[in-house]
Amino acid sequence: MLREVITVKIRNKIPTHNEEKNALLLKDGWILIKEPKNIIMSIIFSIPLMIILGLISVCIINLFSPITLENFGINLNNISITINIVDIIIFIIFIYIHELIHLIFIPNFLNSDNTFLGLTWFGGYAYTEEIITKKIYILIAVMPFLLISVISILILGPMGYLTPIIKFICIFNAVGSSVDFFNILLVSIQVPNKSKIVMNGQLSYYKTN
Template sequence: MKLLNKLPQSNPNLHVELIDNGWIPMKEPKNLRSAILLSIPLMMIASMISIGVINIFSSISLNDFGFSEGAIIITINFSIILWLVLLMIIHELLHLMFIPNFMKSKKTFVGLTLFGAFVITEEEILKSRYIFITVAPFIILSIILPLILSVVGLLTTTLKFLVILNAMGSSVDLLNLLLIMKQVPNNATLTCNGPNTYWKKDQTEQIG
């Protein structure tokens, strides 16, 4: 695992090597801005799913977040900023911890930029495992966690806000999930070259 202070770039030589070895580039948004724009509908869907989960055992309303008739009251304090930073770190750690042998990997990169934290791995990972890595933060933080906290009575307004925010922030992950499900066949393997993703079908399946 390597620590970086900026997103790794695509390596043209590695791209040629991957193509020569039968890897197929996925059709993906060209940059993060495009990915965010395309994921806006998923942002809304993910937040609604999270709100629905919260409503199973708890309650949630716009008044909880400073919205009332004829007025919007927004209070930002230092503790909220700390919570947001912690949420971002935990979100990325959940991606990281499910990457096989991430501690020993020389092809896994983590970092923190002005635009947020990131985790990228160039390890070869089976599609099923890759999908789990992609959606783990959304499933754990925005579905499982609020259920547990609601049952034990610890789901505060601040935590509800963070749970929903994580769901919204998972929209790009969910976009990646849809792209993988649509383009990559079952039993395939995925890898990355910087921000670009490639896949290759299982060789034994091709021979058969």
């Protein structure tokens, strides 16, 4: 018997909302979550969280290994910056690992026709139009920060494996997780517990029953 091959679905454009689906969801009692109208505004509103999350990662790293400018290829004595191509490649890979972590925490992501990984010129994203609970939404959003910028440091730090590129990735991932945490704040404030959430492009909705 042939085994069915299951693959991750990939798209290369940002999902846009469908007006017909929007009308159907609102008619069915779904409530639109108030969010910034575009990713640029989300990033701007997330700046305070960038600072907070970045500092959290820095503090955890400093428990095991001090952070210096030399760690990031900056030498003030000679006023020079060293860029390693291999480190850049590793850094880019981790940008997509961040999104893959989002993806694998989406329930039934491999079998869903409405769940996919986006690969675009600015990076990547994970997206689903499946109905999920508020708790699952928060779990999906928070896991890349916890796994890369907290747990990995706690594991690698005592082993002495916090290399400069690992430190940079952990800090950058923490800063990059700010939009995820901003979305968590929006959902936590607006969406009652035990509610369900669904996406329609860049629009999000919730329903209490």
